[in-house]
Amino acid sequence: MIPIAEPLLAWYTRHGRHDLPWRQTRDPYRLWLAEIMLQQTQVESAKPYYVRFLQALPNWQALAAAPQDRVLALWSGLGYYARARNAQRAAQTVMTGFAGHFPDTLEKAITLPGVGRSTAAAVLASAFGHRQAILDANARRVLIRSHAIDADPKAAATQQWLWTLASALTPEDAHGYNQAIQDLGAMICTPRQPRCPDCPLASRCKAHAQGRSHALPVTVHRPTKPQRRAFFLLAADMEGRILLEKRPDSGIWGGLWCLPQATPDSGELSILCNEPPSPLEDTPAIRQSLQEAWSRRLRLDLRLTALGEEQRHVFTHFQLRFRCAHARVLGGAVADSGATLRWYRPADALKQGLPTPVRRILRNLGGGR
DNA sequence: TAGTCGTGGTG
DNA sequence: TCACCAAGACT
Structure with a gap:
């Protein structure tokens, strides 16, 4: 084990990011x-x-009492x-289960x-000054490099070893140390192109000594992301x-407001679920299929007027390709007033909790901005 | 245990 | 264009 607390704290005092908004408080x-x-x-x-x-929800009480839509927005x-959903539940638990105070032990906090x-x-560590070690991506990278750990960082055994290491290295001033190791990871010991010449730990870093700073942590090859495809319905009344x-x-996108979705080949309207990618072709048959499926499910008389160009959105574990199906509503029972379907003027829609692609689509409706 | 969960920056 | 990565947690 390589002691790093002292040079780390000294470096942090001089070079740390002391102006971050959450470093102005111990609330x-x-x-x-x-x-x-x-996270x-x-x-x-x-x-x-x-x-x-x-600014909107300044304390536990405000967050606990807010409508979920407001939190998600x-x-x-x-x-x-x-x-966001968990945060609100946590705030409610703090209010009801912990008398409005964040629990003061690790065991209770992780509940x-x-x-x-x-x-x-x-x-x-930050709020109460407890000697508690963290292990986030920054701390993990610093520990892996300084100790030249070759194992897969995500493996359970490695995690356990890193936690043991982190706990042992964390000094009494965990508040300062935790922030210091995070800043070092973010500013010096970066994932790529680590700035070893500027690093206060360089003289005792095993990876540096071995000339392997850039090669650690080891990366496990990930298979290419699967593709999913969907049509989004842009229905205007x-x-x-x-x-x-x-x-x-x-x-x-749990709990967010989204454009209704469909895939052309499934009889009913599936929602971004894991299924074989079907092409986003623009054929009369597909338009017909989409129009019928949406009309049926939403109980609207829809007329598809156009299909937009293909767009992409990349998630952590898959890539989404989608097209917008523009439609007019001719009539029919308005599938409104329900808890899950609502008509919004574009300006009001943009105030809701929207996924980024949907926000982009709606923003571009009025021709930019 | 191994997927699942977003989005933006970067080389 | 693409893979990787980020102050992780949950199921």
């Missing part, structure tokens, strides 16, 4: 929210969301929407939905309002 709510938003998310992406979210565009070991440790459908709570 557990604010620290916890930052940790949730930063698998880079600092620059989370920043504006963090500020906006706190604030999260819209940030991704991993289960985090909150969306709070794992690393997130809990980060909050306890007489007043120019657009039909949106709320997605189920679980699964992709």
Whole structure:
């Protein structure tokens, strides 16, 4: 084991990112929210969301009591929407189960939905000064390089070893140390092109000594992403309002408002589910099939007027190719008033919690902006 | 245990 | 265009 706390803290004092919004506070709510938003998310992406979210929902009580649609709207565009749903559940648990206070032990903290070991440790260390080790992507990379660990970082045995290492290395000032190791990972010990000449740990880093900084952590080859295809329905009524459908709570884009989707070859309208990719051709038969399927399911008299160009959206584990089917609503029972189908004027739709591709589509409706 | 869950930046 | 990656957690 290589002691790194001392040079790390000294470096952090001089070069750390002390101006990050969540470093101006020791309020557990604010620290916890930052940790949730930063899960698998880079600092620059989370920043504006963090500020906006706190402005709207500044404490446990406000978040616990807010409508889910409001929470998701604030999260819209940030991704991993289960985090937003879990965050609200966690806030409700804090209010009802912990008397409005973030739990002060690791065991209790990780019972909150969306709070794992690393997130809990980060909050306890920063909010209460507890000596708790974190193990996020930054800390993991620093430990793997400094100790020249060759094993697959994702393997369970490696994880266990890294946690042991992290715990042993974390000093009494875990609050400072945790932030220091994260900043080092983000600024110096970066995934690619690590800046070893500027690193305070270079003299004791095993990977550096072996000239393998760039080769660690080892990467396991991932198979290419599968493709999924779908048609999105852009149905406008007489007043120019657009039909949106709320997605189920679980699964992709859970709880968000989306354009109704369909695939041409499945008899009924499937929703971004895992099925063999069918081409997004524009043929009379496919238009007919889409029009009938949507009309039936949504109980609307639809007339498809055009198919937009193919667009793409890449997820972590698959790639989505889709086209927008523009349609007019001639009449019929308006599938409205339901909990999952609503008509929105485009300007109002943009205030809802939308997946990024849907937001982009609706933004482009009015010709830009 | 191995998938599942978003989005934007980067080489 | 593409694969990889990010302040991970859940099922």
